[in-house]
Amino acid sequence: MTEIQLTLISDSTGETVNLAAQAAASQFKGCRLEMEIYSFIGRPSDLENLPAEVWEKSDIVVFTLVRNDTRSALLERCKRHGIQAVALLDPLLTVLSGHIGCQPSSRPGEQYIVSADYFSKLSALDFAMQNDDGQSPDRLRNADVVLTGVSRTSKTPTCIYLAYQGIKAANIPLIYKSPAPSSLIEAIEAGRLVIGLTVSATRLVQVRTQRLQSLEREDVETYADRQRIEDEIVEARLLFARYDLPVIDVTRRSIEETAASIRNLIRLKASA
Amino acid sequence: MTEIQLTLISDSTGETVNLAAQAAASQFKGCRLEMEIYSFIGRPSDLENLPAEVWEKSDIVVFTLVRNDTRSALLERCKRHGIQAVALLDPLLTVLSGHIGCQPSSRPGEQYIVSADYFSKLSALDFAMQNDDGQSPDRLRNADVVLTGVSRTSKTPTCIYLAYQGIKAANIPLIYKSPAPSSLIEAIEAGRLVIGLTVSATRLVQVRTQRLQSLEREDVETYADRQRIEDEIVEARLLFARYDLPVIDVTRRSIEETAASIRNLIRLKASA
Numbered sequence: 036m037t038e039i040q041l042t043l044i045s046d047s048t049g050e051t052v053n054l055a056a057q058a059a060a061s062q063f064k065g066c067r068l069e070m071e072i073y074s075f076i077g078r079p080s081d082l083e084n085l086p087a088e089v090w091e092k093s094d095i096v097v098f099t100l101v102r103n104d105t106r107s108a109l110l111e112r113c114k115r116h117g118i119q120a121v122a123l124l125d126p127l128l129t130v131l132s133g134h135i136g137c138q139p140s141s142r143p144g145e146q147y148i149v150s151a152d153y154f155s156k157l158s159a160l161d162f163a164m165q166n167d168d169g170q171s172p173d174r175l176r177n178a179d180v181v182l183t184g185v186s187r188t189s190k191t192p193t194c195i196y197l198a199y200q201g202i203k204a205a206n207i208p209l210i211y212k213s214p215a216p217s218s219l220i221e222a223i224e225a226g227r228l229v230i231g232l233t234v235s236a237t238r239l240v241q242v243r244t245q246r247l248q249s250l251e252r253e254d255v256e257t258y259a260d261r262q263r264i265e266d267e268i269v270e271a272r273l274l275f276a277r278y279d280l281p282v283i284d285v286t287r288r289s290i291e292e293t294a295a296s297i298r299n300l301i302r303l304k305a306s307a
Numbered sequence: 308m309t310e311i312q313l314t315l316i317s318d319s320t321g322e323t324v325n326l327a328a329q330a331a332a333s334q335f336k337g338c339r340l341e342m343e344i345y346s347f348i349g350r351p352s353d354l355e356n357l358p359a360e361v362w363e364k365s366d367i368v369v370f371t372l373v374r375n376d377t378r379s380a381l382l383e384r385c386k387r388h389g390i391q392a393v394a395l396l397d398p399l400l401t402v403l404s405g406h407i408g409c410q411p412s413s414r415p416g417e418q419y420i421v422s423a424d425y426f427s428k429l430s431a432l433d434f435a436m437q438n439d440d441g442q443s444p445d446r447l448r449n450a451d452v453v454l455t456g457v458s459r460t461s462k463t464p465t466c467i468y469l470a471y472q473g474i475k476a477a478n479i480p481l482i483y484k485s486p487a488p489s490s491l492i493e494a495i496e497a498g499r500l501v502i503g504l505t506v507s508a509t510r511l512v513q514v515r516t517q518r519l520q521s522l523e524r525e526d527v528e529t530y531a532d533r534q535r536i537e538d539e540i541v542e543a544r545l546l547f548a549r550y551d552l553p554v555i556d557v558t559r560r561s562i563e564e565t566a567a568s569i570r571n572l573i574r575l576k577a578s579a
Contacts (some may be wrong), residue, residue, distance in 0.1 A: 047567075059403055061417035062414075094406055127327060134367065140336060167436075194470060199464075243428075292416065295346045299347070
């Protein structure tokens with residue numbers, strides 16, 4: 036199996052280059068890709084702090100560096116060590132530059148400058164934490180979206196993930212053999228966007244078993260019981276159908292993918 | 308002011324293309340960039356569902372599409388409407404392909420395939436939720452990192468953000484004029500990585516005032532009081548100094564940047 040050492044270098048958090056490298060790497064299943072990220076490499080002198088193995092072992096260096104002197108210094112070193120370098124954002128910067136008719140500002144991390152946006156994210160995160168597990172049903176009127184489903188359908192992680200994107204998401208859990216929470220019915224009747232999350236029984240057994248193990252508890256007998264879980268899922272799906280809720284099956288979806296589907300539903304509703 | 312309409316098209320969640328576009332756009336402050344993201348555009352037929360305005364208004368289309376037929380269909384349409392198209396991942400895919408000696412798999416969203424990684428993220432998120440605000444000090448021994456600081460130094464959002472990267476982060480709040488929590492001292496003495504978060508008084512007044520407004524409360528008089536906040540910050544900094552803790556000033560840092568700095572400190576400690 037081919038082994039490739041990929042070094043990711045960023046003058047900011049390294050998130051962009053990391054996501055891009057993960058996306059690209061996932062297209063080559065037959066080889067082992069080792070990745071190492073180095074963030075906050077802003078000035079040419081920061082390159083001196085990189086461990087020697089970067090220059091000895093890297094096959095490819097992928098970078099997002101906006102300062103020209105740092106870029107040149109990196110490119111020069113890569114060339115000297117025979118390492119291929121990919122400037123991830125260059126094609127996009129070139130096209131933008133052409134349209135706008137001016138050069139990029141060359142200040143690293145500009146997209147993270149703390150702004151009004153920062154407060155709206157923090158406020159959405161507060162909202163998600165306070166409205167986790169249906170804690171404050173009277174505040175649901177401020178929610179951009181309300182998620183519902185049985186335990187461990189990833190309602191909480193999805194709400195919090197959405198909060199980082201500035202979206203106020205609340206969640207209301209469904210309890211087996213209990214009537215639908217009145218807060219849920221009120222949200223539906225008020226015309227809120229309420230989305231049902233469902234999952235396959237096999238997956239839910241697996242997730243709940245893991246959950247019990249991580250809590251070092253084995254006392255909750257029915258929580259991960261297959262038959263009981265199947266009944267719970269059916270009951271939830273009947274509720275979703277009765278109120279004609281949009282449903283997302285999270286079985287083969289990561290949190291990121293579920294969140295992206297929810298953003299699509301929010302946009303659809305906004306434009307309806 | 309130049310106005311540019313940027314359309315982002317992804318066959319997966321759109322996160323990669325969004326982050327890259329934000330990073331590139333932030334380099335051009337003098338112009339207004341409108342961005343619209345369309346995710347889960349996997350097959351050529353999905354292009355038909357895009358609103359007509361995409362073709363009428365876009366100046367630039369940036370895309371991450373791995374299927375060749377979808378790419379060709381998009382490129383053809385962009386050409387027909389005179390829109391510049393940027394294939395964000397192409398340079399990286401080409402270089403990887405050359406090293407590995409095979410073609411990409413052309414299956415969208417491969418990086419999000421739910422795997423063991425998914426469970427470790429969920430488990431880290433559970434950990435962060437359970438160990439928020441020093442709730443379970445006896446479980447701190449399982450933490451990869453412990454954050455401490457006064458109220459509203461972004462401990463919670465940072466812990467949860469780290470959790471999405473699979474890092475188990477706990478946080479212990481410092482209470483003004485109270486002795487340092489014993490759980491904190493134990494964690495320090497046990498050699499855990501404990502990081503102090505600090506912030507400027509001006510910023511903290513701003514954040515706490517916003518917090519009180521969002522809670523619709525004005526009864527907590529001292530919480531956002533300037534003099535009291537300055538005293539709180541000094542007290543916390545003295546504690547950090549006494550135990551020689553690494554300190555991160557979050558004043559001008561976004562959550563993403565604070566998290567990246569923490570990842571660097573975790574790596575430094577691991578290699579020490």
